[in-house]
Amino acid sequence: MAIKDTLNRRYLLALLAGASLPLAFEPLAFIPLAFLAPALLFYLWLEATPRQAMISGYLFGVGLFGIGVSWVYVAIHEFGHAPVPLAVLLTTLFVAFLALYYGLLGYLAAYLHQRLAGYRYQRVLTLLLLFPALWVLLEWVRSWFLTGFPWLNIGYSQIDSGLSGFAPLLGVYGLSWLTLVGAALLLLLLLNPVRRRQLGLLAIFVGLHLTGFGLKQLAWTDPQGEPLQAALIQGNLPQETRWNPEALQTRLTRYAELTEQHWDSDIIVWPENAVSTFYHYVEDTYLAELGQRARKNGTDVVLGLPVMDRDNNTYYSSMISVGRHPGMYHKVHLVPFGEYVPLESILRGTIAFFDLPMSSFSPGDREQPLLQAGGQPVATTVCYEDAFGEEVIRQLPEATLMINGSNNAWYGNSFAPHQHLQIARLRALETGRPLLRATTNGVSALVDHKGTLMARSKQFETDVVRGEIQPRRGSTPYVRFGNLPVLMLLLVAGGLILFLILRSRQKN
Secondary structure (H helix, E strand, O other): OHHHHHHHHHHHHHHHHHHHHHHHOOOOOOOOHHHHHHHHHHHHHHOOOHHHHHHHHHHHHHHHHHHHOOHHHHHHHHHOOOOHHHHHHHHHHHHHHHHHHHHHHHHHHHHHHHHOOOOOOHHHHHHHHHHHHHHHHHHHHHOOHHHOOOOOOHHHHHOOOHHHHHHHHHHHHHHHHHHHHHHHHHHHHHHOOOHHHHHHHHHHHHHHHHHHHHHHOOOOOEEOOOOEEEEEEEOOOOHHHOOOHHHHHHHHHHHHHHHHOOOOOOEEEOOOOOOOOOHHHHOOOHHHHHHHHHHHOOOEEEEEEEEEEOOOOEEEEEEEEEEOOOEEEEOOOOOEOOOEOOOHHHHOOOOHHHHOOOOOOOOOOOOOOOEEEOOEEEEEEEHHHHHOHHHHHHHOOOOOEEEEEEOHHHHOOOOHHHHHHHHHHHHHHHHOOOEEEEEOOOOOEEEOOOOOEEEEOOOOOOEEEEEEEOOEEOOOHHHHHOOHHHHHHHHHHHHHHHHHHHHHHHHO
């Protein structure tokens, strides 16, 4: 009974640790939890069997995603019009699936930790090398498996910490690794009774942050041309009216009127699906007039709308530029269920959520010409695409600035819009490029090449964010090499662990 009670307490601690970790991200951004929550989980894994570590890891994942992506319920119920029981069921299944990553992580961590038994520095090897490497590996797999869901990668929590200076070198997975190494250092500090060693571990922890702070002072990219005046238009129209034909004119009028006051800008950005009808319906009327006004005032308007290829009856979620430099970008990385339905022939017609309007988009070509705006080549992303840094850098180093159009109205007053802005800010820091981010109802923002917020909108208000941005040229190490350095580190770490395990077997 005592053993069972101890295990139950450990499982409860794992669940609470996972549930606390989302608080390290925006909007609360209590950064210490990004170190304390993993440190607690690592501690629980040190003396656990693989089965016990798998359960505690799974419960950690349930807490992490149950709190951190609870906004999925809002999208399914409030805007997908699914009844409460069904929305709860679908959200629970989603969380239960994502938690499997941490269950697998726990099993592998404990199993390999046991295989290192007998080494003098087993605990140090496990905490500083094995656990962080496995965690980052599973984050990377989560970013592409089944189209990928890199949300709540722990590195994003560090955008405002000293470690953020490593982002232009190693990207978000490098930040994740350093964060987890920091968690391991703190745990070793608490477990080690020798004062001198405690001070040494603390010095390494502080040194990592100071090094990152120093790196952030470096200029990885250079100014390109003169600064540009930018305006981001946030229409704040009800999500329910997005595909309502009767509300289309109201939407078009709202964005046109807000734009009229800001023709002195070099670039004006509207969000994803600001124009909620197909391009060919408004090409020769509304958009032609908007383009004429933009050219007359020497500016470019970048806006989101669906585009249909009438030859093959496919359509795209797109951002287009009208004005001095007309162009078009089709979204490449689509959102499952929101923009296309996997197993469409089976799921459509079974649940209303799977029959959402405009949920059969096609992905755009991965090699598309860059949009031009304000006389500069632009790296363009639509909504969720900016969560994939390796895809953003395909448009670099040619692009001198980034534009993202998003529709965050799907998620109401939840964590999602704030988490998404945090992700977008890290893209700016990784690439050394300023970011213009226009959303339907917040948070719209101007972000500089250091990932710093220059200006932002309020949520759930009609707003225009204005400011000056400086285009940049050049390549950060992350732009040059992407995730390759971190993957190489994972390979080296895995090779070393395997070597030590095989050597241990030979000795026995």
